[in-house]
Amino acid sequence: MKRVFTILAITGLLLFGAAPKAIAQEAAKTEQVANDATQQKTFHQELKQRFIEGGPFFMGIVLVTLILGLAIAIERILYLNMATTNTKKLVNKVDEALASGGVEAAKELCRNTKGPVASIFYQGLDRMDEGIENVEKAVVGYGGVQMGLLEKNISWLSLFIALAPMLGFMGTVIGMIKAFDSIAAAGDISPTVVASGIKVALLTTVFGLIVAIILQIFYNYIISKVDSIVNNMEDASISLIDLLIRQKK
Template sequence: MKKVFTILAMTGLMLLSSVQDIYAQTEPVAEKTFHQVLKQRFIEGGPFFMGIVLVTLILGLAIAIERIIYLNMATTNTEKLVNDVEEAMGSGGVEAAKELCRNTKGPVASIFYQGLDRMDEGVDAAEKAVVAYGGVQMGLLEKNVSWLSLFIALAPMLGFMGTVIGMISAFDSIEAAGDISPAVVAGGIKVALLTTVFGLVVAIILQIFYNYIISKIDSIVNNMEDASIKLVDLLIRNK
């Protein structure tokens, strides 16, 4: 969680400094860059709902970056690990293999250690330990991913809510003016639709990260299952 809060704080400071730069600008710019136009549209959309969508983006990116770092660190060359464990068992027995797994990072090595630690109770006990601890490691891999999917669903809904409220404000302006002025209608609708655009943009960005994280988790889980089967076969051969 410390990593999440650190990344969250850094991302928030960067985005807030960008927003502050907009308000600090007083002189008109002849030609605006894409970044400047984006910031201008953000301000035009209104501080309340646009701010909520921005917070959703910051939280989602913080979780996505933390998960990507964790999953990359959890990736292990399972073929090499299986071969190293087999060599260690051949030369130094189960204790040597356990020491190798203890000094190797990643969920596969942790699963191997749990299986080897139950080897004295029999192959069946070792296999049960591998399966049970595999479920624990899978839960660690999927940690906080549900929050990311929540932010993906939440961002466009907040945008749509901002649009509906903006449309209501536009009709209130028309009612107060007593006349359907194109300027009043166009201005109100533009401001209302900006929240939807930003909500959809946030959802698209987070969805890309989400799909990458899910595919990474599936790849690691498949490697874990394949390596677990190889470990059980190795334990059977060396019982």
């Protein structure tokens, strides 16, 4: 009987002792999940609060700089993606068109093909009757025109990259001036007096640098894309001149 009571007592302790422990662990997990959700929820609120604390004037200008810079970057990326063509495939098609239908067939092919390379080919083929030298001049000249179209508005993007941190630093200077004005008004250099001005100074600098970093990434990608297209244009132009020289022979 003693053994039975002992076993029952041990079983009861295990059951009723483990239950509160399991409940406590489950409650701790629930509280952790709630805390994570609260932190994730308040991130945007804190970002909004920091933006307001930085001052609506300079922070608004920095935000406008970011929006305009992203608009230009997205427009350039879309344009460059549409301007990208398979130059080797186009050169082969032009070669086949010259062999089968002559210059007019090649011009029709280039007219119906999108991209700067096809436009350069058309200008060169259009002056085929004037000699190879004039064809080369036309290809080089129109290549410069297409390069200008590829680089359109990129200077504005570089301006916004330089402008964003400058606006942030200007906000920093203004924040420090406010801090010294607070010291002069209070006649004391306590942390509470200068904290608000220094906070404005740091927040404007941080947001300005963040905007510059984001736009710089897009700028470098666009420049590399333009360089790649220009290299393809030059290689394709050389191939076109070779095709026309063989056609003359």
